[in-house]
Amino acid sequence: MSEPLRLGIAGLGTVGVGVVKILQKKANLLATRAGRPVVITAVSARSKNKDRGVDIAGFAWEDNPVKLATRDDVDVFVELMGGADGPAKAATEAAIAAGKDVVTANKAMLAHYGQDLARAAEAANAVIRFEAAVAGGIPVVKALTEGLAGNQVSRVLGVMNGTCNYILTRMQSAGLSYDEVFEEANQLGYLEADPNLDVGGIDAGHKLALLSAIAFGTQVDFDGVALEGIGQVTIEDIKQAAELGFRIKLLGVARMTGRGLEQRMTPCLVPADSPLGQLEGGTNMVVIEGDEVGQIVLRGAGAGEGPTASAVLSDVMDIARGIRVSTFGQPAEGLEKVTPAPVAAAAPYYLRLLLKDKPGALAKLAATLGDCGISIDRMRQRSHGGNDAPVLIVTHKTAAPNLVDALAALPKTDVVIGQPVALRIENL
Ligand code: NAP
Numbered sequence: 001m002s003e004p005l006r007l008g009i010a011g012l013g014t015v016g017v018g019v020v021k022i023l024q025k026k027a028n029l030l031a032t033r034a035g036r037p038v039v040i041t042a043v044s045a046r047s048k049n050k051d052r053g054v055d056i057a058g059f060a061w062e063d064n065p066v067k068l069a070t071r072d073d074v075d076v077f078v079e080l081m082g083g084a085d086g087p088a089k090a091a092t093e094a095a096i097a098a099g100k101d102v103v104t105a106n107k108a109m110l111a112h113y114g115q116d117l118a119r120a121a122e123a124a125n126a127v128i129r130f131e132a133a134v135a136g137g138i139p140v141v142k143a144l145t146e147g148l149a150g151n152q153v154s155r156v157l158g159v160m161n162g163t164c165n166y167i168l169t170r171m172q173s174a175g176l177s178y179d180e181v182f183e184e185a186n187q188l189g190y191l192e193a194d195p196n197l198d199v200g201g202i203d204a205g206h207k208l209a210l211l212s213a214i215a216f217g218t219q220v221d222f223d224g225v226a227l228e229g230i231g232q233v234t235i236e237d238i239k240q241a242a243e244l245g246f247r248i249k250l251l252g253v254a255r256m257t258g259r260g261l262e263q264r265m266t267p268c269l270v271p272a273d274s275p276l277g278q279l280e281g282g283t284n285m286v287v288i289e290g291d292e293v294g295q296i297v298l299r300g301a302g303a304g305e306g307p308t309a310s311a312v313l314s315d316v317m318d319i320a321r322g323i324r325v326s327t328f329g330q331p332a333e334g335l336e337k338v339t340p341a342p343v344a345a346a347a348p349y350y351l352r353l354l355l356k357d358k359p360g361a362l363a364k365l366a367a368t369l370g371d372c373g374i375s376i377d378r379m380r381q382r383s384h385g386g387n388d389a390p391v392l393i394v395t396h397k398t399a400a401p402n403l404v405d406a407l408a409a410l411p412k413t414d415v416v417i418g419q420p421v422a423l424r425i426e427n428l
Pocket residue numbers: 010011012013014015016044045046047048050063065080081082083087105106107108132133136302303304305308
């Protein structure tokens with residue numbers, strides 16, 4: 001058998017411990033598959049004496065991850081600490097400068113510095129792999145980079161944050177408010193230390209930006225992702241959307257348009273009977289559309305010790321086998337800098353609003369929408385016992401600026417009460 005591949009692992013939390021466990025439990029299997037042993041030589045974390053439930057006595061300990069990353073007995077630096085900046089970035093840069101390959105689960109670091117790190121790695125003849133950074137255990141980076149390399153990708157979309165999907169589906173199944181389910185998710189330990197990373201759509205936005213770069217051969221542009229979290233999604237909208245045959249998801253969508261790269265991570269309606277509509281709980285799903293292959297649907301655990309460590313091992317095994325793929329599927333020099341599309345492509349919208357119950361109110365509502373160039377596809381007004389009337393509308397395809405005009409115009413009429421709710425409907 002050939003020389004062992006020697007790993008230095010920085011970060012022994014949920015993911016790091018999972019990686020140690022797999023390497024210890026499956027040493028023979030992995031060596032057989034790679035044709036060489038894969039061993040850990042050194043590890044680093046903040047606290048040396050913490051009981052982590054795994055035996056790390058046989059590994060050298062480094063307090064400083066930068067030192068770990070540059071050790072002579074480390075071939076691959078496995079970065080599992082997290083954080084866009086700080087020790088993760090410093091140690092990754094040090095590893096690359098020392099000519100080491102890097103495996104990381106750190107979407108925040110790559111979303112912000114992926115282009116520079118990929119360039120530096122190529123200059124040093126090293127690779128950076130990041131399967132675990134997007135959608136946990138789902139091998140979506142490999143699917144896009146390798147499996148679909150013969151395709152022109154037209155759209156990548158999906159649910160990439162399990163916590164948000166848990167909150168939205170639990171609101172629906174239990175009829176609970178956002179605040180109630182947020183607290184439940186907190187008690188269950190589902191939320192990141194900074195919950196806004198989850199519910200603000202930032203974590204999922206990082207993941208979408210990485211997939212866009214591979215899918216469209218563009219520089220990673222996290223700032224170009226239109227972000228909106230799930231904090232404003234109400235149980236009322238979840239119920240009404242369900243009655244119309246939809247589910248509300250925090251949906252990431254990336255597509256290349258004639259006006260630039262469109263990247264959105266926002267609450268959207270999707271058909272209830274579609275694979276995305278049926279996605280329950282903390283699971284992730286990524287849908288990829290390619291010109292040759294058609295539509296691919298990948299579904300699986302987006303987080304957790306086993307699934308995320310499984311993805312880290314996929315990258316480690318590639319390196320052990322001598323498979324060396326550019327970070328974003330092509331040389332970093334060739335990744336195009338594109339401008340973000342100024343507005344999202346036209347789409348149907350769900351509108352919910354409260355209407356004064358008086359003669360001509362519906363006519364005025366329809367006329368205001370018409371004046372803004374919006375055509376109604378479906379409309380429903382419930383029995384309301386003489387009070388203000390709750391109205392639901394599904395529009396035909398509408399240009400985003402027309403919707404903005406309508407949302408400004410409707411509250412100024414004397415028939416619409418308050419601010420209407422508008423959610424985009426993404427067709428699949
Ligand atoms: P975690 O449980 O919080 O573990 C972080 C580890 O990094 C801990 O062992 C910590 O040491 C160590 N660490 C932090 N700062 C350090 C420093 N300055 N020097 C040395 N070690 C340091 O995090 P995690 O959930 O395993 O996540 C790790 C990475 O995987 C992150 O980038 C995350 O976004 C990504 N990821 C996680 C999941 C998931 O399901 N958890 C899924 C996909 C991707 P101590 O233990 O001593 O405190």
